[in-house]
Amino acid sequence: xxxxxxxxxxxxxxxxAFETPLWADEAQAIRTLDASWTKAAGQKDAPAxxxxxxxxxxxxxxxxxxxxxxxxxxxxxxxxxxxxxxxLHFDPTQIVVSRSKDLAYDIGTYELTINDDHGQxxxxxxxxxxxxxxxxxxxxxxADMFSADK
Amino acid sequence: xxxxxxxxxxxxxxxxAFETPLWADEAQAIRTLDASWTKAAGQKDAPAxxxxxxxxxxxxxxxxxxxxxxxxxxxxxxxxxxxxxxxLHFDPTQIVVSRSKDLAYDIGTYELTINDDHGQxxxxxxxxxxxxxxxxxxxxxxADMFSADK
Numbered sequence: 001x002x003x004x005x006x007x008x009x010x011x012x013x014x015x016x017a018f019e020t021p022l023w024a025d026e027a028q029a030i031r032t033l034d035a036s037w038t039k040a041a042g043q044k045d046a047p048a049x050x051x052x053x054x055x056x057x058x059x060x061x062x063x064x065x066x067x068x069x070x071x072x073x074x075x076x077x078x079x080x081x082x083x084x085x086x087x088l089h090f091d092p093t094q095i096v097v098s099r100s101k102d103l104a105y106d107i108g109t110y111e112l113t114i115n116d117d118h119g120q121x122x123x124x125x126x127x128x129x130x131x132x133x134x135x136x137x138x139x140x141x142x143a144d145m146f147s148a149d150k
Numbered sequence: 151x152x153x154x155x156x157x158x159x160x161x162x163x164x165x166x167a168f169e170t171p172l173w174a175d176e177a178q179a180i181r182t183l184d185a186s187w188t189k190a191a192g193q194k195d196a197p198a199x200x201x202x203x204x205x206x207x208x209x210x211x212x213x214x215x216x217x218x219x220x221x222x223x224x225x226x227x228x229x230x231x232x233x234x235x236x237x238l239h240f241d242p243t244q245i246v247v248s249r250s251k252d253l254a255y256d257i258g259t260y261e262l263t264i265n266d267d268h269g270q271x272x273x274x275x276x277x278x279x280x281x282x283x284x285x286x287x288x289x290x291x292x293a294d295m296f297s298a299d300k
Contacts, residue, residue, distance in 0.1 A: 058257065062212050062297040066257075066277050096283070096292065098248030105255060105281045107208065107216075107293055127216050129279055129295045131255045133246070142246065143257055145279045145295045147212040 027095040030106055030132060030139055038090045044081040050074035054133060054140035062147045073144075085115030090128060104132040104139070110146060125149050177245040180254055180282060180289055188240045194231040200224030204283060204290035212297045223294075235265030240278060254282040254289070260296060275299050 033052065040048035050073050053059075059067040059076060067076050080086070090110035097104040112124045128146035132139045183202065190198035200223050203209075209217040209226060217226050230236070240260035247254040262274040278296035282289045 060257075060277050060279055060295075060297065063300055065299045096253065096281075098250050098253035100248050100250030100252075102250075103246065103248035103253050103255075105253075105293065107210075127210050129210055129281070129293050131246075131279070131281065143255065143279050145210075145297070147210065147295070147297050149215045150213060 026097045026101050026104065030095050030097075030104055031092060033139060034090070034092045034106065034108070038088070041077070041081075041088050041090075044086060046074050046078035046081055049077050049081075052141050053144070054135060054142055057141050058143050060143065060145040083114045084119070085113055085121050087111075087113040102134045106130050106132070176247045176251050176254065180245050180247075180256055181242060183289055184240070184242045184256065184258070188238070191227070191231075191238050191240075194236065196224050196228035196231055199227050199231075202291050203294070204285060204292055207291050208293050210293065210295040233264045234269065235263055235271050237261075237263040252284045256280050256282070 037049065037052045040052075050070050053070045053073050055070050056068075057070055057073065059073045061067065061076070067073050088110065090108055092106045092108040094108075095104060095106040106129075108128050108130075110126050110128060112126065113121050114124075116122045126146055126148040128144065130141055130145075131143045133142045134140075187199065187202045190202075200220050203220045203223050205220050206218075207220055207223065209223045211217065211226070217223050238260065240258055242256045242258040244258075245254060245256040256279075258278050258280075260276050260278055262276065263271050264274075266272045276296055276298040278294065280291055280295070281293045283292045284290075
């Protein structure tokens with residue numbers, strides 16, 4: 001009896017030891033992707049920035065129709081990054097992963113600077129919602145939506 | 151041998167019969183929720199509209215900071231619905247569910263009408279991204295983001 005209980009509590013401990021870090025690992029994987037993604041965007045590298053999206057991913061920008069597919073998304077990023085004074089940084093504030101670890105979303109904030117018509121830097125603070133899907137072992141962005149706070 | 155194969159193919163058939171509709175069922179459940187949700191919104195029923203959000207759900211409107219929690223979200227809907235000439239309808243175009251059926255997102259379009267300052271109806275077409283989480287057996291909106299197409 002005592003041995004059975006020991007075994008049971010051992011299994012429970014193992015369960016915790018394996019379950020919790022695996023969960024956290026997936027959120028951490030997305031956090032790490034966000035960090036390298038914002039770096040690529042900040043460096044105005046459109047191909048590297050677009051590489052985070054799934055082949056059939058979509059971008060949903062404010063005051064613009066939905067942009068479908070990685071190739072078109074790369075064009076939008078390239079045009080965006082080409083604007084004078086472009087600077088961008090974003091950070092996740094919440095990452096939620098499904099139990100099956102194949103679907104996730106993250107919410108975060110961004111800071112964007114672009115020059116206005118007089119060459120003066122215009123600062124914008126906003127928020128984003130991104131959904132992720134695991135494909136062949138790696139997380140890819142399925143949908144990316146953002147808008148200004150003001 | 152023959153009997154074993156028969157049993158195996160029976161199990162396979164059962165597998166298909168149960169698996170596929172269960173997958174589809176979850177997407178259908180969200181489609182049905184979307185249909186009643188847009189009806190509640192169209193009828194300017196703020197409490198019924200807010201009831202689709204999780205207690206800790208968030209709304210990410212354009213040109214406005216993130217709105218946190220069902221109570222605050224209901225206030226935003228009530229104020230929005232109070233605008234003269236308010237009419238709203240939205241429809242999902244894509245629903246993606248995790249294998250564990252606890253997380254999902256849907257992308258769709260909306261049509262909104264609100265009167266301008268001269269009392270003339272202003273028509274807006276836009277898109278949305280909504281994430282859902284299953285809590286105690288029912289799907290609730292975790293994050294709701296939308297913006298105009300133009």
